Structure formats: structure tokens, C-alpha cells
Amino acid sequence: MTRLGGGRHGSGLVTLDEAAARAVARAVPLPGTAALPLAEADGHVLAQAVIAPRDLPPFANAAVDGYAVRFADLAAGAETCLPVLGRTFAGEAPAMLAHGAWRIFTGAAVPDGADTVVMQEDVAAADGAVVLPAGIRRGAHLRLAGEDVACGQEVLPAGRRLRPQDLGLVAALGLARVTVRARPRVALFSTGDELVEPGRPLPPAAIYDANRVMLRAMLRRAGADVADLGILRDGAAGLERRLREAAAVSDLVLTSGGVSVGEADHVRDAVLASGRLDLWQVAIKPGKPIALGSVAGTPFLGLPGNPVAVFVGFAFLARPLLARMAGEAYLPPPARPVRLGFAHGKKPGRREFLRVSLEPSGDGWVARRHPGEGAGSLASLAQSDGLIVLAEDVVAVEAGDEAPFLPYAELF
Incomplete structure (x- = not known):
């Protein structure tokens, strides 16, 4: 360059x-401002920060299908055989766990006292008991209450333009509306x-x-x-x-x-x-x-x-x-460098935007310039992936140079 x-x-x-x-x-x-139901809030800008009214997850639960146990019941450095005391599916409230194992499924609440979950693939089950392997880690495959979000935590700041994943988080916290600008x-x-x-x-x-x-x-x-x-x-x-x-x-x-x-x-x-x-x-x-x-x-x-x-x-x-x-906390999207598959010369003093498509090449990506170079070419926008940005002081780039690239998907 x-x-x-x-x-x-x-x-x-x-x-x-x-x-x-x-x-x-x-x-x-x-x-x-207005309080909108979540179904109508996508793309709106938050007027108030969202504060978690409860822990997320709200209770300790299993991250896998398997067996909930107390780590203290496991033998050190050897297999452990425990009786199966019951089973719990997601949405059910289990009982207190005594000495034994509790059959449990992903997302289900663990019994009080359980602090470890063993994957079903790692155990041998027969005749109302399970054999658990040696070397199980305390707390394995257990999602603790508040592990994702703690009650009282700010989870979304004011000024955030709401995205689908933001709305999912708000819904998971039990909130039906958000205040937007x-x-x-x-x-x-x-x-x-x-x-x-x-x-x-x-x-x-x-x-x-x-x-x-x-x-x-x-x-x-x-x-x-x-x-x-x-x-x-x-x-x-x-x-x-x-x-x-x-x-x-x-x-x-x-x-x-x-x-x-x-x-x-x-x-x-x-x-x-x-x-x-x-x-x-x-x-x-x-x-x-x-x-x-x-x-x-x-x-x-x-x-x-x-x-x-x-x-x-x-x-x-x-x-x-x-x-x-809109009161949005907006930052222009950052450009990332890509390797050019073309040469180009320009006059100094102006920032220039070139329409390109990205193609896989070797160990990375290479930018190919669209043949429609004119400012009137709508096809060049529809048939390309983004813009190469050449700064005011750049006068020439060669094939193989790196230059900043902005994908269209990040502009809007």
C-alpha cells in the first residue's frame, strides 16, 4: 500500500x-419513552438499563443427562456404586438427596444436597444401581443458581439497540416489557x-x-x-x-x-x-x-x-x-484487514470505498473487486459482500496488500 x-x-x-x-x-x-412488550421491541433503543430481578438460572440444574450425586459419597481414586433413588425431568421439583444417585435430565433441578452430575455415558447402570468411574470432578456438569446472571445485576445498558438475543435474555429473566426511547x-x-x-x-x-x-x-x-x-x-x-x-x-x-x-x-x-x-x-x-x-x-x-x-x-x-x-450508544463497526486480489490507484485527499466480494484462498480470504465500478451500479452492491476502505493519504494498493474491509451486514 x-x-x-x-x-x-x-x-x-x-x-x-x-x-x-x-x-x-x-x-x-x-x-x-414507551414500555413495549418484548414481541414489539426488536430494534428499539433501551431508555433504561435492564436489571435482573432474579438469578439466572433460578436454581441449580443439570447441564447433561445423567446422575446427580454428592461428591462426598464418591470413593477417592476408585469406582463408586450407588443406588438410584429416583428420577427428575425438567420442570419437576426433586426431593432431598440421601446417600445414592438421582437420575436426572438436562435442565432439571438437582436434588438438595447434590453438587455433581455424572454424564450417563460415563456410568454403568444395572439392577437399580449405577457404577460411577473414578476421577469425577466436584461440580461437574452442574449449572449453579445465578451462574449466568445474578439477581440485581445490570444485564443490558441504556442506549443498547435491542437484538433478538437481548430479548431472549430479558424473557429468561421473566420480564414481559422493556422501556425504550x-x-x-x-x-x-x-x-x-x-x-x-x-x-x-x-x-x-x-x-x-x-x-x-x-x-x-x-x-x-x-x-x-x-x-x-x-x-x-x-x-x-x-x-x-x-x-x-x-x-x-x-x-x-x-x-x-x-x-x-x-x-x-x-x-x-x-x-x-x-x-x-x-x-x-x-x-x-x-x-x-x-x-x-x-x-x-x-x-x-x-x-x-x-x-x-x-x-x-x-x-x-x-x-x-x-x-x-434515538439515544443509541453507537460505535461505527470496526473494519478488519483482508488481503486484496487486485491493484488500484486513487487520488489523495479523499476516502474511497470499493465494492468487493470475499473468496477463500489458502489460509485466509481474499477480496475481489466487483467489475461494476460506477457509482450508479446497483448490481455492484447487491453482488458484493462489503467495502474496502482506502484512507485519504493512500494513493495506490497492490494485489497482496492488506486493506480495511467493512461487511455490509455490520453497517445496518
Whole structure:
């Protein structure tokens, strides 16, 4: 990997890190909480930490099918023969254990006094007794009460975006509801006279609106409530009015298209007519024309028209902004190094994102670049696994170099 020497390259553009910091600074955590049943809580952000009201597991139980015994009843360094006193299945409460063994099954509560479980595969059973091998460890195959979670322990912090495994833990503790924060309300537009809704006839020189479909899905994965307001045509007057109407009923206005420098790109003027712009161009590829500001006091983010630029801009600017609004304790996913199967040169001063797929190769994985390199190639996103990230000071990489890789699955 070749990096730029001789100091920082000045591009005159806002860096991605600075743009993300400005986006987060503009966002304010939303007020309001709600107690949701677990069936509705996936993807919501916890407003209050979850404190365990009881031990988990709530009682000592067997980790395997076998026999519960008292370690003190086992002979030291020799086999032990014990009578089988009874049996317990999961959900049954066993009796006190006297001198002997108790047939037990996975998850069943062990009898009072038992402190060790011997796997059924390790014993010989006959005529109402079992022969236990020598060398059994005290406490073997026994799950103690509170071993997983102790009563009073904080198990999930405030700010956690709830995942399926989190909800499983809450349910195991006997809680039916969690207190979550309000979800950001996002007004979503596409802009452009060339756009047509999918499913309708396609006139000459028109294209289907794919960006809004993709953004709607990404917004929902990011935990937002979406008001899909359709396609805004390119007339400046109507654009300003629609933006103001959307700003009045949402926490964020998000658009795609119309933020470049062409004569028909009216979004900038429409935003300035009723708000402000904090930045206009970001030092990334793809996705340089990105507008961040506000409309009538509501945060505004204008993404480019090319689909790959939309995807990148949303992942690294909209995602942390929405997390801040939702009160989420969000950290950008860490990139991991992978070996490159291609060479690439780039201009210094911009962070560049390359679409790649991972293939097994020898003792690891190698990243292969998708042949669709343009910012308009939706196929390159759908047919790849993630992004290679080349820093601002990198000017060239060669096959065999290592570079940071971000899987799509970790971005949303």
C-alpha cells in the first residue's frame, strides 16, 4: 500500500470524519419513552438499563443427562456404586438427596444436597444401581443458581439497540416489557423529473426510483419510522414548500438526488430558502455531493442521486445521526484487514470505498473487486459482500496488500 508523503494533502473538501461529527452534533436525542412488550421491541433503543430481578438460572440444574450425586459419597481414586433413588425431568421439583444417585435430565433441578452430575455415558447402570468411574470432578456438569446472571445485576445498558438475543435474555429473566426511547421520524423524498415509481410503465429516458426503496429499508434497519413522501419534481418552488411541510412533522428530512451542481439540481436553493447548509461536499468517493443542514429548524440530509453514493452516504453519515437522535450508544463497526486480489490507484485527499466480494484462498480470504465500478451500479452492491476502505493519504494498493474491509451486514 502506497501512502502520500510530505504532509497532509489539502483538497478543500470536508473530510468524512468532520462531516459525521457535524451530523451528530446537529442531532438531539429525542424525548419520550414507551414500555413495549418484548414481541414489539426488536430494534428499539433501551431508555433504561435492564436489571435482573432474579438469578439466572433460578436454581441449580443439570447441564447433561445423567446422575446427580454428592461428591462426598464418591470413593477417592476408585469406582463408586450407588443406588438410584429416583428420577427428575425438567420442570419437576426433586426431593432431598440421601446417600445414592438421582437420575436426572438436562435442565432439571438437582436434588438438595447434590453438587455433581455424572454424564450417563460415563456410568454403568444395572439392577437399580449405577457404577460411577473414578476421577469425577466436584461440580461437574452442574449449572449453579445465578451462574449466568445474578439477581440485581445490570444485564443490558441504556442506549443498547435491542437484538433478538437481548430479548431472549430479558424473557429468561421473566420480564414481559422493556422501556425504550422514541424512534426518529424521517421524511423521505427522491428528487428528479426522470424518476418513475416501480411497477408503472417506463417512459423513454426515464428510470425507476430505486434509491427511495433502498433508503426506506436502510432507515427501518437503523430504527427509524419512515414517512415515504414519494418523488419531488425538479421545480424549485414546489420543492421548497414540500421540504417545509415535511420538516414540520418529522425529526429528519432525507432526500436523494438534486444536490450536485447542475442547472436542474434545485435542492440547495430550496433548503437555503427556509433553512441553512452546514456543508455541501465531502471528501469521499463515491458520494462527494452531500448536503447537511436544516429546513425550518429540522435537520436535513441531502444524499446524491447515484445509488452507490446514496448507500455510502447513508452508512457513514445518516446512520450515526439517527443513532444520536434515538439515544443509541453507537460505535461505527470496526473494519478488519483482508488481503486484496487486485491493484488500484486513487487520488489523495479523499476516502474511497470499493465494492468487493470475499473468496477463500489458502489460509485466509481474499477480496475481489466487483467489475461494476460506477457509482450508479446497483448490481455492484447487491453482488458484493462489503467495502474496502482506502484512507485519504493512500494513493495506490497492490494485489497482496492488506486493506480495511467493512461487511455490509455490520453497517445496518
